Amino acid sequence: MKDLIESSCSKLDEVRRRLSEVVVGQEALVDRLLLAFLCNGHVLLEGVPGVAKTLVATTLANSLKAEFSRVQFTPDLLPSDLVGSLVYDPKKHEFSAEKGPVFSNIVLADEINRAPAKVQSALLEAMQEKQVTLGKETFPLPYPFLVLATQNPIEQEGTYALPEAQVDRFMFKLKVGYPSMDDEHQVMKRMARSAPKVTVDPVISLDEIVEMRGLLDEIYIDDQVERYILRLVDATRNPGSYNLDIERYVRFGASPRATINLSLAARGIAMLKHRDYATPEDVKEVAVDVLRHRMAISYRAEAEGLSSDDLIERILATVPIVVE
Incomplete structure (x- = not known):
């Protein structure tokens, strides 16, 4: 048991190391996101624009060998833009399911509190039930399935408070603050380039994530x-x-x-x-x-x-x- 934990943790340490090559000064945030992956829990990130919320989420998702999608939430977003819809085939005279971006292992819901209530309702079913209903048919989502949502403080223009029932589905709510001056100096050196490095190679597979979750129960x-x-x-x-x-x-x-x-x-x-x-x-x-x-x-x-x-x-x- 101890050896298995050591082996799993060494892989997670490698993820941390890879992320540190891209993201500066967000070690605590990275640890919480890794913890969420282990515990199969959704995460809500709150912070003002420009503090690397999206970069951290995207980079961490790239470090996993998993299907990843990003949805930019806007006031005119429709539920079908998220979960998909039924498309009519005139040749076969039948409807077929056109699955949306929510059918991924990791979904980044960017600026989640800018979308209207119907979109939040569709996302709520996906988060809680791990399924999506299109018409009269229900489709299971891939396993594992995780939502990483970012939101701006609700005092900002064009934001809506999320329903309390939906907020409760998030395992963690993490607050992302401004970096220290030294960290921001490092950010400037790395990102103030014509082609800054913003990706990492995959480190952990889906099977390994599932195996780690089994170890967590022990x-x-x-x-x-x-x-x-x-x-x-x-x-x-x-x-x-x-x-x-x-x-x-x-x-x-x-x-x-x-x-x-x-x-x-x-x-x-x-x-x-x-x-x-x-x-x-x-x-x-x-x-x-x-x-x-x-x-x-x-x-x-x-x-x-x-x-x-x-x-x-x-x-x-x-x-x-x-x-x-």
């Missing part, structure tokens, strides 16, 4: 760690039970998907660190990324300048790891 997570995860999620719903004075800031807490994803992500972090067991520190490391989009804050919190990240940090600082 990572040991103690009952005490699982109880800690349950307490963290419960604290988002019932903060008063944990002496947390934040009830007035919370509209509703995290769903059971948060519990499932925290357990998966903790084991995935352990695997990335070449361990065959998960610890409470692994849970803490991924807690903010798993919970921030599942914990709805009130208008009062917004008025006082508090974010869901701030409330989650209070929860992590208060909820005990072990209960006597």
Whole structure:
């Protein structure tokens, strides 16, 4: 078991190395995306334009031997532009399915919060059910199937808030900030060229990804760690039970998907660190990324300048790891 984990992690380390040749200063983001691939979870990336959200997603997808498609979401995008449609053949007098770009292993939904509700609804079925309905027929999506979505902050012109039911389907919501001045200097040196390097050669095959996911199930997570995860999620719903004075800031807490994803992500972090067991520190490391989009804050919190990240940090600082 330990040898298999070491072998898998060495391949993931090679992906990191290859990506560092293209992407500068986004090591934490790359690690989270690799973690999402391991855990079979969708990822939502949020940040202002120009901070390499699309470049990171595209480069990471290229490092995998998988079918990849990118869809630029716009206000006039139609569901058929994403999932496909039925096309009539006048010679055969029948309809046939013309599959859309969503029929790929990795789908990059660029600026997802610029598209209308009908498109979001079509994507929601694909994300949750791993299938698409065209007419009266249902078509399964390729396996593995992963959505990497980027969005601009909702305060920007021409953006729409995603439905809460859809946001909950994303395993992680990752915030991408500006690079440091030194990192930006490196970006300038690499990209201010007539033909900058923006691709990498494939490193891991689909079969290897599936094999790694099987190994993830073998990572040991103690009952005490699982109880800690349950307490963290419960604290988002019932903060008063944990002496947390934040009830007035919370509209509703995290769903059971948060519990499932925290357990998966903790084991995935352990695997990335070449361990065959998960610890409470692994849970803490991924807690903010798993919970921030599942914990709805009130208008009062917004008025006082508090974010869901701030409330989650209070929860992590208060909820005990072990209960006597």
